[in-house]
Amino acid sequence: MLPALNWTSPGSRRAVIMGCGQIGSSIAGILAEDGWSLHMIDLDPAAFSLLPAGMMNDGQVVAIVGDGTLESDLRKSSTQDAEVFVAVSGKDARNALAAQIAKHVLQVKTVICRVNDPASKEMYEQFGIVTVSATALVTDMILQAARS
């Protein structure tokens, strides 16, 4: 079956998530429950099996096999019409490239990018991209727990 390329629920909030691993699929599950329309993009067709069963049946969540570092594939995922773009693949550089295309070429309002290396956070924020670093979050939590 060909993926539906247009948003099926015109009134709902729209997000595109690049990377359908543990983090991407968890975010998708929660946003879909909140009524968002989602397009998921991942290079690996098998990755979509992590999405909660049944979520794709009504077209609210659409899975697209593609490369999020290519503008053409991001357009196929309707990123240009999304309010939010989230890059949460396992590779920092891929996330950062995809995020910059979403922000500066496709003009997505809110772009969130996962980076492991917290040292690059400041630079991406200069580029208008919100970064989330699991390394920094986990470090903070462990330090907090250790000090309490």
Next chain:
Amino acid sequence: MYVVILGAGKVGFALARWLVTSDHEVAVIDWDPSRCAALEDELGGISVVGDGTDAGVLARAGCNRADVFVGAGGVDEDNLIACQLARHRFGALKTISLVNIPEHEALFALLGIDVTVNATDMIVGRLKEELSGAAILDLEEMR
């Protein structure tokens, strides 16, 4: 001039060799220790083993005093991020990047890379030249 190069593959190696013989100072970053070893066998201790998109590795390569940073790796996103870090975090004066996927050429310029070198289009362009005109006629005659 101090030049930091990402990638000790064919392009990075040849560029480093030319810079060394032209009396410039060079550092080459590559994640593959065997490629760095091959480079050092010929050109001396100018390599840094590591991920060139990691700010710590760029710091070890002396990016804070680089005049030029060259992304010569085979993976476009790594070239882009390394160039951007070299410029914005370390203050490199000029960034040059190889572009392996032609679709990325205009994008890299938009994202602030000073010079892009689109290897695929250059090679295809050259092949088209060879295959046009007389060359095609020769092939036709051979059929």
